[in-house]
Amino acid sequence: MKIPQTISSYCPKCNEHTDHTVTIYKKGQERSMAIGARRHERELRGYGGQKYPIQRNKSKTTDKKTTCLKCKKCGHVSMRRGIRMKKLEIVR
Numbered sequence: 001m002k003i004p005q006t007i008s009s010y011c012p013k014c015n016e017h018t019d020h021t022v023t024i025y026k027k028g029q030e031r032s033m034a035i036g037a038r039r040h041e042r043e044l045r046g047y048g049g050q051k052y053p054i055q056r057n058k059s060k061t062t063d064k065k066t067t068c069l070k071c072k073k074c075g076h077v078s079m080r081r082g083i084r085m086k087k088l089e090i091v092r
């Protein structure tokens, strides 16, 4: 799917439709010292290690692509609900 770099969308801060710059959401780097990561590491220790089943064979062939919309007027960043697709491209 192709999406233009600038789209007009609703901004909850400005309470009106404004121009937004579109970027594709990317997951940030995981922090090894975050409380969840430390707890998970602790739970894996000792007898009875893995706490939940690891999913090995996936049925979905695509993953959800989320777009970030940044308001050009106030700079507020909002995200759109992810849609399943093979490829997401930003076109000028």
Ligand SMILES: [Zn+2]
Residues within 6 Å of the ligand: 011, 012, 013, 014, 015, 018, 071, 072, 073, 074, 075, 076
């Ligand atoms: Zn705004």
